[in-house]
Amino acid sequence: MFCYPRKEYGQPVKRYCQTLELKNDKALIEKYIKAHDRYHHWPEISEGIKAVGILEMEIYIYENKLFMIVETPEDFEWDKAFAQLATMPRQAEWEDYVSMFQQCEEGSTSNEKWHLMDRIFHLYE
Numbered sequence: 001m002f003c004y005p006r007k008e009y010g011q012p013v014k015r016y017c018q019t020l021e022l023k024n025d026k027a028l029i030e031k032y033i034k035a036h037d038r039y040h041h042w043p044e045i046s047e048g049i050k051a052v053g054i055l056e057m058e059i060y061i062y063e064n065k066l067f068m069i070v071e072t073p074e075d076f077e078w079d080k081a082f083a084q085l086a087t088m089p090r091q092a093e094w095e096d097y098v099s100m101f102q103q104c105e106e107g108s109t110s111n112e113k114w115h116l117m118d119r120i121f122h123l124y125e
Helices: 026-035 043-051 078-085 091-098
Strands: 013-021 056-062 065-073
Touching: 026 091, 043 078, 043 091
Parallel strands: none
Antiparallel strands: 013 065, 056 065
16 A cells, blocks of 8 residues: 655645546556656656646556646636646647547647546545
């Protein structure tokens, strides 16, 4: 069982959760994972993510299903930020590249591929 530390930001944050499915092909999934590792990710993509105000972005995988957690400041405007992200250096190229692994339409932006999820449970106070 894996456990991952959570960052502290010294400010209140919002959390967004998203999902996306990869093509169910083991070789493609391995390439997708490799494209996101410390040694193969595109630094311009991480820089763009930070530049639009995202504090943390994590992607988890189970079989061909992805789950993303995005943490932002409370005043973060999702639509505005992702419209800006789509114009950042190499972002369109990245989206075109990773789309070969993803179950999505060709030419889709990140915001069109990933689906925001609704929280249905938490530990109620």
